[in-house]
Each structure stands twice: as C-alpha cells, then as structure tokens.
Amino acid sequence: MSLLRQWRYLALTLFALVALVAVAACGDDDDGDEGTSTPTDAPSETDAPAEGGEITIHTTEPESLDPHFSDFSVDITIMQMMNRGLYDILLGGVLMMTYATELPTVSDDGLTYTLPIKPGMTWAHGETLDANDVVYGFQRTCDPNHAGHR
Secondary structure, eight states, X not given: OOHHHHHHHHXXXXXXXXXXXXXXXXXXXXXXXXXXXXXXXXXXXXXXXXXXXXXOOOOOOOSOOOTTTOOSHHHHHHHHHHOOOSEEEOGGXXXXXXXXXXXXXXXXXXXXXXXXXXXXXXXXXXXXXXXXXXXXXXXXXXXXXXXXXX
C-alpha cells in the first residue's frame, strides 16, 4: 500500500470519527420530559417571596473588603452586595433614598451639606447608625492615607 493511500485511509478514518462524535453530541437526550410542565408548576401572582435562607456566590477571593482599597471588579461587586450608601441609583437613573430621607441642602457658601438620615438605621451588629458615622465615612474617604493601595 502506498504512503499516499495510507494517509487517505487515516484522514477518512479521522473524519468519520469526528463526524460520529459530532452526531452523538448533537443528539436528543431522549428523556421524554419536554412539554410536560403544567401551569401549576409556575408560581402564582399571590406567592410571597421566601424569607431567610442562604445565597452562595462562587467568585475569586477579593483583594480587600475595605471600600477605600477595593479597586478590582470582584472586590467592587462584593462590596455592592454587602453595603449601601446614602442613595442608590436605579435603572433609568432614578434616585432612591436608602439611608438619607431627602437630597442634601447646601449652605450659601457651598461648604456645608446637611443630610437628614432615616431614623432607626442600625449596623449589622445592632448599634445605631447616626450622623457621626456618615461624617466619619466622608472624612475617611477624603483622607489621603486612604487614597488607595499603600
């Protein structure tokens, strides 16, 4: 058998093998369960969302959970899931009050901003969140020692 003929048989055999694998991969799973769902499987409009429970998120280890040092997308995504600000911007640019009750009022000289905070806001450990906490957050943000990675 010539070398050219052997290569043809090898190429034909490889092509047949690839075609067989492709057909097997694209085939139907034959479970027979398609189209068997009933309207009772769908949640009704009166079903209340479940409370409590646990959410598991698979992600890489964040570099930092300090909001002043979080600058990678993983860190920022986790921070957005864990924390809230005074305001939140919804889709379409709609502003939602989260910790503040209204937009800030600005003094005539533009140096003082006054923000009313919702009453009854607490930290995760139960301690009351107050104006001093908000001031501390702004001061820490403006502190050059917290301007990024050290």
